[in-house]
Structures are given as C-alpha cells and as structure tokens.
Amino acid sequence: MERSSSRRDARSGNNNDDLQNSESDGKGSKDVGEMETIERIFETKEVPPWQSQLTLRAFVVSFILGILFTFIVMKLNLTTGIIPSLNVSAGLLGFFFVKTWTKFLNKSGMLKQPFTRQENTVIQTCVVATSGIAFSGGFGSYLFGMSEVIAKQSNEDNASENIKNPSLGWMIGFLFVVSFLGLCSVVPLRKIMIIDFKLIYPSGTATAHLINSFHTPQGAKLAKRQVRTLGKFFTFSFLWGLFQWFFTAGEGCGFSSFPSLGLEAYEHKFYFDFSATYVGVGMICPYLINVSLLVGAIISWGLMWPLIELRKGDWYPADLGPGSLHGIQGYRVFIGIAMILGDGLYNFFKVLGHTFFGLYRQVKEKKSENELPVSRNSTPELTSMSFDDQRRTQLFLKDQIPMWIAIVGYLVIAAISIMTLPHIFHQLKRYHIAVIYLLAPTLAFCNAYGCGLTDWSLASTYGKLAIFIIGAWAGGENGGVLAGLAACGVMMNIVSTASDLMQDFKTGYMTLASPRSMFVSQMIGTGMGCIISPCVFWLFYNAFSNFGVPGSTYPAPYALIYRNMAILGVEGFAAFPKHCLALCYAFFGLAIAINGIRDLVGKQKAKFIPIPMAMAIPFYIGGYFAIDMCVGSLILFVWSKVNKPKAAAFGPAVASGLICGDGIWTLPSSILALVGVRPPICMKFLSRSVNMKVDEFLGS
Incomplete structure (x- = not known):
C-alpha cells in the first residue's frame, strides 16, 4: 500500500x-x-569465510x-x-x-x-x-x-x-x-x-x-x-x-474490464478483474489490510463520490474535464492524501516516541547496571546469552x-x-x-x-x-x-x-x-x-x-x-474545490483518531478496526483490486479451515x-x-x- x-x-x-x-x-x-538451539543442528558444519x-x-x-x-x-x-x-x-x-x-x-x-x-x-x-x-x-x-x-x-x-x-x-x-x-x-x-x-x-x-x-x-x-x-x-x-x-485489443477490453458485479457497480469501480497478481497479494497480506481496502472502497466509491457528484454545478463546475483537480478528481486525490498524511504523521510520532523512549531506557539501564543494555522488547530467549547467541555474537563480531x-x-x-x-x-x-x-x-x-x-x-x-x-x-x-x-x-x-x-x-x-x-x-x-x-x-x-x-x-x-503533495507544499490550498479542505481536515483527523483507538484497545481488538492507510488507497484508484485481494483472503481462509498446517506451509x-x-x-x-x-x-x-x-x- x-x-x-x-x-x-x-x-x-x-x-x-x-x-x-x-x-x-x-x-x-x-x-x-x-x-533456541538451532545452532546445535549446524554445529558440525563449518562456517565458510566471508569471501567464500x-x-x-x-x-x-x-x-x-x-x-x-x-x-x-x-x-x-x-x-x-x-x-x-x-x-x-x-x-x-x-x-x-x-x-x-x-x-x-x-x-x-x-x-x-x-x-x-x-x-x-x-x-x-x-x-x-x-x-x-x-x-x-x-x-x-x-x-x-x-x-x-x-x-x-x-x-x-x-x-x-x-x-x-x-x-x-x-x-x-x-x-x-x-x-x-x-x-x-x-x-x-x-x-x-x-x-x-x-x-x-x-x-x-x-x-x-x-x-x-x-x-x-x-x-x-x-x-x-x-x-x-x-x-x-x-x-x-x-x-x-x-x-x-x-x-x-482496445481500451476497456478483456477480462480485466469484466462487470462481474453488474454494470452499475462497474461504473463505480466495483468488479472482480481476474488478476492473478492481486489474488496472490491478497493471500500474502493480512486479512485486516484486505478488509480495510474494501471498507475504504465502499466509503469512497460506494458512498462519498456518488453523493458529491450530485453537487456537480454547485460545489464544482459541471463542464470540467475528468482529470481536473477543481472537480470530482480533486476530492478523490486530496481526501486520500489527507488520510495518508494523517496516518503517516501519527505513526511517525509514535515510532519516534518509541525510539527516544527505548534509547533513554537503554542508556539508563547501562548506567545503573554497568552492562550491555537489553531491550525489554526482546523475547525472553534473547535476554540471556544462550549457546545460539554466543555463537552468533562471536561470528558477527569476527568480520568487522x-x-x-x-x-x-x-x-x-x-x-x-x-x-x-x-x-x-x-x-x-x-x-x-x-x-x-x-x-x-x-x-x-x-x-x-x-x-x-x-x-x-x-x-x-x-x-x-x-x-x-x-x-x-x-x-x-x-x-x-x-x-x-x-x-x-x-x-x-x-x-x-x-x-x-x-x-x-x-x-x-x-x-x-x-x-x-x-x-x-x-x-x-x-x-x-x-x-x-x-x-x-x-x-x-x-x-x-x-x-x-x-x-x-x-x-x-x-x-x-x-505531484499534488508537491503542489500543495508550494502553493497551499488554492487548487481545492469547494468544501474539499473541510473534508480533508475531517479525514486527516479521522485517520489519527482511528490509529489512536487501535492503540488504545490493544492488539486483539485492533484486529477488527481498519487501517487508515489501507482505507485511503481506494479513494483514488477504486475498489476492484480490493475485491481481488479479498478473494485471495477468502481462498486462504477456507483452505486454513480445511487443512491449517498445509495452508500455512x-x-x-x-x-x-x-x-x-x-x-x-x-x-x-x-x-x-x-x-x-x-x-x-x-x-x-x-x-x-x-x-x-x-x-x-x-x-x-
């Protein structure tokens, strides 16, 4: 994404x-x-020098x-x-x-x-x-x-x-x-x-x-x-x-333009386009990402864009070309950007906070214990020098x-x-x-x-x-x-x-x-x-x-x-159509709020709350690829129910x-x-x- x-x-x-x-x-x-003892299995095998x-x-x-x-x-x-x-x-x-x-x-x-x-x-x-x-x-x-x-x-x-x-x-x-x-x-x-x-x-x-x-x-x-x-x-x-x-042979031809959910749905970018690539991507990506994409497609192409198009001639001129940012395209692009920026900035400050807090804690532990700091984010087996860690550390430090x-x-x-x-x-x-x-x-x-x-x-x-x-x-x-x-x-x-x-x-x-x-x-x-x-x-x-x-x-x-981010950085909000800025603020705040809720409720409950970054992608592109990916998820889900070890492998x-x-x-x-x-x-x-x-x- x-x-x-x-x-x-x-x-x-x-x-x-x-x-x-x-x-x-x-x-x-x-x-x-x-x-933990994986190196015992390879103990008899000689580790080749780095050149080899x-x-x-x-x-x-x-x-x-x-x-x-x-x-x-x-x-x-x-x-x-x-x-x-x-x-x-x-x-x-x-x-x-x-x-x-x-x-x-x-x-x-x-x-x-x-x-x-x-x-x-x-x-x-x-x-x-x-x-x-x-x-x-x-x-x-x-x-x-x-x-x-x-x-x-x-x-x-x-x-x-x-x-x-x-x-x-x-x-x-x-x-x-x-x-x-x-x-x-x-x-x-x-x-x-x-x-x-x-x-x-x-x-x-x-x-x-x-x-x-x-x-x-x-x-x-x-x-x-x-x-x-x-x-x-x-x-x-x-x-x-x-x-x-x-x-x-021509534009809009082939299975990739198959109106599998009906012609009306096809006009709003909802169809299965028979892409093996995105079925495969859906099998690899977690279920939550695929569902988030579909939720974003439904909110945008299923609800928002049809409603905004009803305001043609009021919110934006009716005679604009399909690519003009002063028309419906502007809503699609800038609202998507707002969600992406909201999600990105939230995670930026979140990870930066983790980084500074982790550094502070490790420096503090080093001073108080006078030994190499160990991250509390580490798993228990890494907190002591097991045979694996000793062997790995020795060889990792060998070739400086x-x-x-x-x-x-x-x-x-x-x-x-x-x-x-x-x-x-x-x-x-x-x-x-x-x-x-x-x-x-x-x-x-x-x-x-x-x-x-x-x-x-x-x-x-x-x-x-x-x-x-x-x-x-x-x-x-x-x-x-x-x-x-x-x-x-x-x-x-x-x-x-x-x-x-x-x-x-x-x-x-x-x-x-x-x-x-x-x-x-x-x-x-x-x-x-x-x-x-x-x-x-x-x-x-x-x-x-x-x-x-x-x-x-x-x-x-x-x-x-x-490119529109660069234009926004240089010119400000001059390119926005009517009410677009207010909607951008709303979705920027929504992305931050959703991320905050996901962190507050814990990992188990967060599995049921969509990811804003994934939701934002279909705002501009459409929902067809999200349907492909959900089909991939469905295949993997059914396979896991029938034979979980085989599906995992x-x-x-x-x-x-x-x-x-x-x-x-x-x-x-x-x-x-x-x-x-x-x-x-x-x-x-x-x-x-x-x-x-x-x-x-x-x-x-």
Missing part, C-alpha cells in the same frame, strides 16, 4: 506470520526450545531473480502501489536454483563448494536489495510524478520548470548517486543495534528462521515441495495472463567493517551527489542537498532503530516531509514542485536503504552470515537495481501508449498523488506463484507491444439498451 508508507507496510513487516508459517508443514514444525559466502553462482542467481522481482514490483507500483513481501519467494527460489545447481555438480563430481545457509542469505539479501530499488526509486511515485503525463492530469504548475520527463540516462545516474548513501550511514551502528540493544527486527528474524529451516533435512524436503507448488501456480498464472491478452570505510564512503558519495544532482535537477540547489545530508544520518538511525522495535519503517513519510520542506524553501517560481519531488527521492532512498540493511544484518546474524558479506551483497544488489529498475521502467514507459493515464493498464496513481508458495507468473508475463506483453503486435480480439460488455442501439446502427 504504497508500501503503506514503509517497508513493513505491505512488503515485509505485516507478513511475519506468513514467513514463519512457511517454515514447516506441521510434521516438521519446531517448538520454541528447538528454535560471496560466490559467482549466488550473484548469477540473484541477477536472474532480481530481474523477475523487479518486473513484479514495477507492475504493482504502476497499478495500485501495494507491494507484498517477496522475501519468502527470494529465499525459496534462491534455495531451489542453487540446490539444483549443486546437486547436478555433485553427481558429476565437479562440486567444489557446498551450498550453505550463508550463501542463501547472500542471495536473499541481494535479490531484495535489487527489487527494492523499483520501489524506493520512485518509478510509481515521485520520479514519474515529475513527468509531463502526470503534470497534465494535475492542471497545476505545468511550467517547464516543474516538469522533467523520464530518460534512461538521468534516471540511472540519479539512482547511483542517492541509493548508496544510506548503506554507509548505519554501518557503524550494526553492533549497537544487533548486539548491544538486541533489537528484534521481526522481518529479518523471520527471514532467518526461514533460511535456517531450509537447510535442515526436514526443511529441505518441505522446500522442494513448496517450490513444486510455486512452479505449478507460476505456470498457471503465466498462461492465464497470455490467455487474457488475446481479448484486450572498518568505521573509516563507512565515514569516508559517506563523505565521498555525499560530495559527488552534491556536485552531481544540481546538473540533473537544476531546481534543487547544492545547499538543499547539503542540508538533507546533514540530517540524513540522524534520520537514518531513527528509522533503523524504530524499525527494529516496531518493524515499521517510515521511509516514505520522511520523503513526504522533504517534499513540503524543500518545495516550500525553493518556491513555486523557482521550480519548487520538481525540487520537492527530487528531495523526496534523496531522503527516501537514504532512510529506506538504512533500515533495509539493518534488517539484513539481523538476518545475517541469525544465519551466521558475515556482516561483510551482507554489506557487499547489499551494495551489489543495490548497484544491479540502479540499472535493472530504470531499464524495466523504460520498457513499460515505451511499450504502452497510454502509460500513466487514469483507467489505463498502468495508471501509476501514486505519481499524481506525490504452502499458502505463501501458491501466492508467490500467482504473483510471479502474472508479473513475468508483463515482459513478453511489453515486447509484443513494442514490436507492434496487437491482440486480435476486443471483449467488451454493454448494457441491453446500448447493445440495441449498436444493433440498430449496424443493421442500418
């Missing part, structure tokens, strides 16, 4: 149960006691999977912005490919190095870092929001100073100068975060449990069955995408990354960035960038620490703050809209990669992967992502003539939302297969579009009255 303003959002934190459930199928499940963990085969597999997952993330970014956790798929497919490779070499007597969980961790880290650039690179948000396509939809600040169309060269250059800084900013803090503070990082911990389980005899057997299941549904999803393509490398790296990259970025965006001045880089290490630490406590990264919230601050500072007449969007990209990349790296350090800590190999694999993955993601975006951008237009296959809805594999197959179909469909091959059939649905008119016209 725009990754729900964070890494946790829809991509990782909300899916810890899925990650942990996929470790076993019931028969081979481990209890807590067994998990970085194998050529690992990076070949990472490159292939990185391309696959980049297509998936890019497609999700450009449709609805909801990105589920791909950690399970990355770890599982990485295990399968290398295990198959080594098994073949072993039979032929050519195997020189066995496949280890450390190498598996390197692959997972590299793949997630590669595909992560497709999100943090802003191809569905701030970066594409700079384009003329999106500027025309906003009808505000369309001066050339505030427009920059995508180009492969500057996009790759921009990502290379901003994506590595966050990695250097938190490297010196790895011991404090992981060893001293013993932060949980639930997503990193769950991923480590998953990888550890793969490399036990029972886990390896289960992994093979999971991969087989993933392969079946990958094939089905890919072929289903191919079949649907034949019926999409010299602090001077991080400091020099940060200063050099920052200097290059300050000199380079104004040539890419002349609206963004050197002093703007310098201020961001002075604040960035502190913000990166806060984000990484808060993520360790709550599993909630606030990357896009920091990015939105940068939009308003730098945009207002630059001023509208000096290209403040473009400056704000560019500043968002700089800030978002720094704080996002910082928390991602610390999550990966936690995974490496629990799988005995060296911090050096984690750092290097993250750097290589980020580098690959800086090239792969712009190329994949460029393919989408050139393959589809109506790319970025509302109602098209790839509308990129968040691009318009981010194979649900993520089925979901990943559906997402991967449909996602990879976008590659051949894009190539077909580029070479001018069009589908042969247009399947459309008409009402009886319209059909009679068509028959009369054709008959005449």
